Amino acid sequence: MDAILHTLAIYLFLLVVFRLSGKRSLGQVTTFDFILLLIIGEATQQALLGQDFSVTHAYLVILTLLSADIGLSLWKQRSPRVDKLLEGMPLVIVEHGRPLHDRMERERVDVQDVLQAARARHGLERLEEIKFAILERNGEISIIPRRNAT
């Protein structure tokens, strides 16, 4: 029983912490972010397994994590409110070529991030060529070019 409760507690903790850390944390993972995630995974693994390295314990931990994840996804599917709470909402950060600085600052996104996404996906060079830039729920930046820009 302890294994399941510990696993659920850690699942909940990670869910809250990553939700609070914002969209930027996982949207554009740098090499350092990746290393950080590995370290977090290692710390989590030790807390989950403790001194018990048995196969049964590992099965329990894995099944608890997957069950919690499936349960949560079903809950999100049935409740738009929970979905919004846990996943957040997309946010317009550039509108008709004009960066919405207040929003970008709050989401820790800068103009260079928007231009990078615009260059990578649409070959755009300037903000004026962007109709909308949207910070998606997963932290990625979607670009909608102006009609005459492409």
Next chain:
Amino acid sequence: MGRRASPIDEDPTFQRRNWAAERAGWALMAAVVALGLAGLLGPGPLSRAVATAEGMAAGGPGGASPARVAVSYERFLHARAPTAVRVETAVAPGATTLDLAVDRTYLSALDVRDVTPHPTATLIGADHVVYRFRLAPGTTRALVVFQLTPTAARVVRGRLGPVTGPRPGLWHLVYP
């Protein structure tokens, strides 16, 4: 955040609350780190404690003598993480053995992994366990270190010291 022609559904109220919750969460994370640094969430400066007791100790050929016992320990522990409890006590002149008593309730919450120096005997009392150590001739002070591991998250209280002398009380808060 006003209304604007947007290609997506936006909820300005939710977004504002979301940002506020994020900032509050960051402050909370920083506070937890600060508490951890201070030693309130595990071993650290504010966790270190010394419990002392003074009284008369019997046991030597000269009868009772004044004794001071100091127990150094960490107040805040983590379940299944080892910790050391150091007991330093004055020894009655001429005594050949030192008997340290530890409350049984205390030992039921902490596994004894090791005792340094090794006791020559362990005796079971009604509500405590006695660890007996042989003393070298002329010893006036003794230091015994208990290596303990808390078994579960809880508050642990107990007394630890010479059987016939003062026994300071100590407590630990064990985090999960």
